[in-house]
Amino acid sequence: MKSFYTVLSLLFICLGTSAQTNSAEDSLNIRKIYDMSLLNGKSYDWLDHLSNEIGGRLSGSYGAEQAVEYTKAELEKLGLDKVWLQPVMVPKWTRGEREFAYVQTGPGETRNVNITALGGSIATPAGGTKAEVIEVQGIEQLKEYGRENIEGKIVFYNRPMRADHIQTFEAYSGCVDQRYSGAMEAAKYGAVGVIVRSMNLRMDDLPHTGSMIYGDTPINDRIPAAAISTNDAAYLSSILKIQNDLELYFKMSCEQHEDVQSYNVIGEITGSESPEEIMVVGGHLDSWDLGDGSHDDGAGVVQSMEVLRLFKEVGYKPKKTLRVVLFMNEENGLRGGNKYAEVAKSKSEDHVFALESDAGGFTPRGFGFTSTEEQYNKILSWKSLFKPYLIHYFERGGGGADISPLKGGKTVLAGLRPDSQRYFDHHHAANDTFEHVNKRELELGAATMASLVYLVDKYGFESGNNETDKGTE
Secondary structure (H helix, E strand, O other), X not given: OHHHHHHHHHHHHHHHHHHHHHHHHHHHHHHHHHHHHHHHOOHHHXXXXXXXXXXXXXXXXXXXHHHHHHHHHHHHHOOOOEEEEEEEEEEEEEOOOOOEEEEEEEOOEEEEOOEEXXXXXXXXXXOOEEEEEEEEOOOHHHHHXXXXXXXXXXXXXXXXXXXXXXXXXXXXXXXXXXXXXXXXXXXXXXXXXXXXXXXXXXXXXOOXXXXXXXXXXOHHHOOOEEEEOHHHHXXXXXXXXXXXXXXXXXXXXXXXXXXXXXXXXXXXXXXXXXEEEEEEEEEEOOOOOOOOOHHHHHHHHHHHHHHHHHHHHHOOOOOEEEEEEEEOOOOOOOHHHHHHHHHHHHOOOEEEEEEEOOOOOOOXXXXXXXXXXXXXXXXXXXXXXXXXXOOOEEEEXXXXXXXXXXXXXXXXXXXXXXXXXXXXXXXXXXOOOHHHOOHHHHHHHHHHHHHHHHHHHHHOOOOOOHHHOOOOO
16 A cells, blocks of 8 residues: 555656646746847837838728738748738728818807828718717717707717726727717718717827728718817817807718728748647738828737747747738728638638737737636646736637637637737827837737747647637627
């Protein structure tokens, strides 16, 4: 009996020693990844070119075309096993001449206000649109006012992002519906236009664009829609309190064109042991046209490219196939993400993991995961390895718009979670530019992503079905 307990004790000692050895090895490998990114990173240089040499990359634009060519060439320089373009048809919308708007406060008395057309909006008539303004706090208030109070007027949506949400993406989701479908809903009540308070927690003079839809609204019934800066939204709201017959004039010349050919850019390192199992890292290559899209989502693009470069530089050969996918058309259609998932399904590809970076290039805090409980518990066992890098946020519910079509089966979805407090100062605005990205923060994010991919590749997940996950994306 003593010999049995002796053997059992030795077994536990061996297992403990093995776990400590693995932990030490993982810590060393992750340290190498961070060192390589911080001391010899490439992500910031790539972003510099995307932002300052190419600029805005709206789907269907020349900038988007240049970005496809540039990133493909840069991936080819890394010596990956395969680099290719995946064709996808995307919408093409152009802004036209700079938008103009003013508030008429009295006979011959006007004040200019800062607006920008929402992506997908129709133009105003050639002479512009001028009408009285009715302020509402959200789509739900349209029904309260009814057609008799809305018809022939410009609806001013003025529900702000809630400043008491620590997670600013929650504040964003709480009011973005008025931007996305506000024009469609206001048109049902006979409105002639829509002005939407910018999705921004800061008070400034920069209007924030973003996508909007008309749904099944007949073409002749569609109305123009624009965002107004937060400072001018506050001004408009204050003057409406004392002058409810106030008129606003705005002029836009935006235009929707026929769909055009574009591409997802894909690079791959073929797995050394289980090449049929695929891990994806990605961000979206397109951006809005007001700035140069450095945070949204140039940062995610170059961080995802950097994951593969870091593996090559530190000499780590993944067991599973690792792909970087630079998705086209996330901002106004999600065509790239849907096309990638469609092709993957047609080829019966086995995607075990997908990680997206689309929340800016700020200091990384952790990740959100869409997974089974079993898979999530496995992920939590790695959390201590990130502690030296101040990565503490591991939560259920996460991923990203472009990888969301891959959800199902055993695929684990993850989203990098940077600090979000400054993100909406720049989101979809003219100040989403290169000088607002910190080099070190960007490089820390790339290393954090690569470290998670390393652990997923080495240890994998137990089989399960993530459709039982209670988290939300």
